[in-house]
Amino acid sequence: MIGVLAIQGGFAAHRKTLDRCGVASKEVRLAEALEDCDALILPGGESTTMLKLIQAFDLKPALDQFAASGKAVLGTCAGAILLSQRVTHPEQDSLGWLPADIERNAYGSQVDSFTESQSCPTWNLAEYHALFIRAPRFTNIQGETKVISRLGDQITGVQYRNLTAVTYHPELTDDTRFHRAWLDHCVYSN
Ligand code: GLN
16 A cells, blocks of 8 residues: 555645556545555645645654655655755755755746656666656755666656655656556565
8 A cells, every 4th residue: 555645736646657557545644544554655746835734734753753664755846855854945844854955946937847758777767758847956965865867967866765756757647667666666675
């Protein structure tokens, strides 16, 4: 069972992609909903709003515990912002689990959104489509954090222990390979 944080943003598209992968998912709005989840997705959306709602619903302790348990967590776009330890442009708090710096809205505004082909050699994944929508950019990574995808010389995807974060939206295309690879390599790998 994959939990998808469903307090704001694009959770429905992740669930649709997981459906296509033949994997059960559920919407997570309350701490109790995490109990039977094998992994969690933090979707794209508006990270400031998500953060406020996480605080308002007092979800942070349960989310912290979930991540600390070692279960896989995937953050896409705003989800990647929530995961990163240092957030700039503008500065804001985060869940702070991932040793990385991330700059919000690094490619401009909504009209500057674009689709790009990405590859993830770590997962033997070539040429999958990814949408960048008011996308952030990793400006620095630390410690054991590894790069899993790039756009030119920019870091677009990283992995740190059980955490995966990408600055794009792999769930907004018909291509399910990114999610399948994450499920195979990070969620159901044992
Ligand atoms: N720019 C948004 C933010 O800072 C993220 C955009 C997205 O998730 N597509 O939260």
